[in-house]
Amino acid sequence: MVFVQSKQHHVAEWVKYLAIALMCGLVAIDGISSALADSGKAPAQQTEINENNDSAPRLVVESDTVAARLGGYHGILAFLHNFAVPVLLADSEIASFFGNLTQTPAEIEQCLAMMLDHDLGGSSRHSGTTLESGHRCRGSMPKIHQGRNIPDEVITKFIGIISQQAELAGVSQFDIKAIAKVLERSRPSIRNK
Numbered sequence: 606m607v608f609v610q611s612k613q614h615h616v617a618e619w620v621k622y623l624a625i626a627l628m629c630g631l632v633a634i635d636g637i638s639s640a641l642a643d644s645g646k647a648p649a650q651q652t653e654i655n656e657n658n659d660s661a662p663r664l665v666v667e668s669d670t671v672a673a674r675l676g677g678y679h680g681i682l683a684f685l686h687n688f689a690v691p692v693l694l695a696d697s698e699i700a701s702f703f704g705n706l707t708q709t710p711a712e713i714e715q716c717l718a719m720m721l722d723h724d725l726g727g728s729s730r731h732s733g734t735t736l737e738s739g740h741r742c743r744g745s746m747p748k749i750h751q752g753r754n755i756p757d758e759v760i761t762k763f764i765g766i767i768s769q770q771a772e773l774a775g776v777s778q779f780d781i782k783a784i785a786k787v788l789e790r791s792r793p794s795i796r797n798k
């Protein structure tokens with residue numbers, strides 16, 4: 606009786622060891638297959654890189670909004686001021702719509718930069734911000750462009766120049782499309798008002 610009990614005990618012990626060995630084997634195989642799967646990826650796709658061969662893993666962090674990739678409000682404002690606006694105003698047809706302003710060109714740039722930052726996923730308010738000058742950014746496109754009678758083709762030219770200047774400034778095609786899409790949304794509420 607004692608002999609049968611001890612034999613059963615031995616079998617149970619062996620089953621336990623076998624199960625542990627099996628689990629270790631599975632973990633090892635999974636580890637190897639994950640490593641093999643990773644090695645097939647392009648370097649940029651891998652989540653961890655180790656440039657200097659040191660032991661600390663490095664994470665690849667990519668900005669996930671268009672606004673962030675453009676440098677947020679300040680990046681967009683710098684782009685408008687240095688790239689887009691000089692070319693827009695050098696076009697006599699577009700410039701002709703910028704007479705009798707109720708605000709300064711700097712205020713237009715700042716309000717437009719905030720609007721774009723907001724619409725492209727940034728932290729600016731779409732409208733309603735009071736600038737240092739005291740001007741409060743407006744949100745209603747028909748009211749802002751009221752009485753200017755801006756035709757469709759001028760809006761197309763306006764968006765085209767901004768896209769072209771974004772390309773010259775090194776913005777990616779994906780982000781240029783996003784900027785143009787956001788501007789396009791305002792077309793019906795600006796056209797012929």
Ligand code: HEM
Pocket residue numbers: 699702703704705706707708712713716717720741742743744749750753755759760763764788789791792795
């Ligand atoms: C296509 C998308 C466009 C957007 C999103 C846009 C947006 C804006 C914004 C945010 C402002 C500043 C308003 C404020 O906060 O006080 C503004 C002002 C102005 N925009 Fe546009 N705009 C667009 C197209 C155009 C076009 C095509 C023209 C003319 C060619 C134009 C002419 C003006 C003028 C003249 C002002 C100043 C208005 C004033 O002084 O009262 N905009 N726009």
